Amino acid sequence: MWIRRRRGWEIPEHLATPESVFLDRRALIGGAAGLAAGSLLGGGRVLAATDTASLYPAPRNDGYALDRAVTPERFSGDYNNFYEFGMSKTVLPAANALKTSPWTLKIDGLVEKPFEIGVDDLVRKAGLEERLYRHRCVEAWSMAVPWTGFPLSKLVALAKPTSGAKYVRFETFMDKAMAPGQKVFYYPWPYVEGLTMAEAGNDLPFVVTGIYGKPLPNQFGAPIRIAVPWKYGFKSAKSIVKVSFTADRPKTFWEGLQASEYGFWANVNPAVPHPRWSQATERVLGTDQRVPTLIYNGYGEQVAGLYKGLEGERLFV
Numbered sequence: 013m014w015i016r017r018r019r020g021w022e023i024p025e026h027l028a029t030p031e032s033v034f035l036d037r038r039a040l041i042g043g044a045a046g047l048a049a050g051s052l053l054g055g056g057r058v059l060a061a062t063d064t065a066s067l068y069p070a071p072r073n074d075g076y077a078l079d080r081a082v083t084p085e086r087f088s089g090d091y092n093n094f095y096e097f098g099m100s101k102t103v104l105p106a107a108n109a110l111k112t113s114p115w116t117l118k119i120d121g122l123v124e125k126p127f128e129i130g131v132d133d134l135v136r137k138a139g140l141e142e143r144l145y146r147h148r149c150v151e152a153w154s155m156a157v158p159w160t161g162f163p164l165s166k167l168v169a170l171a172k173p174t175s176g177a178k179y180v181r182f183e184t185f186m187d188k189a190m191a192p193g194q195k196v197f198y199y200p201w202p203y204v205e206g207l208t209m210a211e212a213g214n215d216l217p218f219v220v221t222g223i224y225g226k227p228l229p230n231q232f233g234a235p236i237r238i239a240v241p242w243k244y245g246f247k248s249a250k251s252i253v254k255v256s257f258t259a260d261r262p263k264t265f266w267e268g269l270q271a272s273e274y275g276f277w278a279n280v281n282p283a284v285p286h287p288r289w290s291q292a293t294e295r296v297l298g299t300d301q302r303v304p305t306l307i308y309n310g311y312g313e314q315v316a317g318l319y320k321g322l323e324g325e326r327l328f329v
């Protein structure tokens with residue numbers, strides 16, 4: 013173990029630097045100590061990536077404006093869908109059990125060379141920005157939040173998919189001891205979602221590592237999830253451990269459960285009702301308002317072109 017001795021002229025660094033930077037440096041020192049120990053023991057040890065907390069809040073990208081107020085965290089952070097931790101909206105206490113560090117993302121399937129990368133390393137490589145996005149759950153509630161992350165297209169570029177790749181598939185962690193919801197046997201665990209390569213290449217799909225200017229609290233799908241704002245919320249898989257590139261359309265969690273109600277495309281459309289309820293309006297979290305739902309959740313200008321020639325598909329279920 014390294015002991016860090018302070019010289020007489022140094023002031024304690026937590027007095028000289030903001031707390032987040034101080035914590036980050038301590039993490040760096042921890043990493044260096046690990047490196048030293050690793051090489052003493054002959055190496056070969058995989059190090060935990062250094063902390064990235066000091067990168068928040070990230071600069072906002074003003075290209076993504078909202079037509080409504082941001083939902084305060086006290087509403088969005090206590091009304092979540094995260095079936096791994098239970099079927100109620102109050103998963104916050106149970107999600108405390110989610111161990112988010114270290115966390116490794118596996119990139120595999122039809123790529124030049126499969127690899128694994130620590131989430132903090134990935135964040136440092138990709139960089140972070142903040143975007144304001146609407147979110148529309150298939151259950152007809154909605155919110156608007158400042159996500160922090162980077163475009164999915166950056167991750168795709170890093171993964172180097174081969175020409176045979178037609179879809180990207182996202183898989184959530186699987187750990188029944190940590191996530192008691194995964195003991196519910198009639199759900200097709202693990203949670204899986206997917207996009208076409210054309211969808212993944214659009215500017216909007218966002219790899220999310222933070223919200224409200226800080227790293228993701230567990231109940232939002234820490235430490236890494238996606239946000240696909242023109243599709244119903246279930247397309248935005250949380251706590252992802254694997255991103256695979258495939259030739260065949262991935263079978264998703266909700267399709268596995270009830271394909272007639274939750275399809276692969278799941279684009280938001282107020283004119284196409286869910287088999288059991290209308291999608292014409294939505295309840296805005298934290299308000300008592302219902303507002304009209306917009307086609308593609310208001311992102312039609314950016315995404316409608318993706319579906320030319322696909323009119324025969326069930327695009328809106």
Ligand SMILES: Nc1nc2c(c(=O)[nH]1)N[C@H]1C(S)=C(S)[C@@H](COP(=O)(O)O)O[C@H]1N2
Pocket residue numbers: 088091092093094095096148149150184203231232233244245246247248249250251
């Ligand atoms: N792994 C996983 N991802 C998930 C879910 C889930 O239960 N498990 N629920 C989905 C649904 S239905 C919605 S609406 C959003 C909710 O995200 P939020 O709780 O962060 O608002 O996450 C989606 N991603």
Ligand SMILES: [Mo]
Pocket residue numbers: 093148149150151244245246
């Ligand atoms: Mo949802």
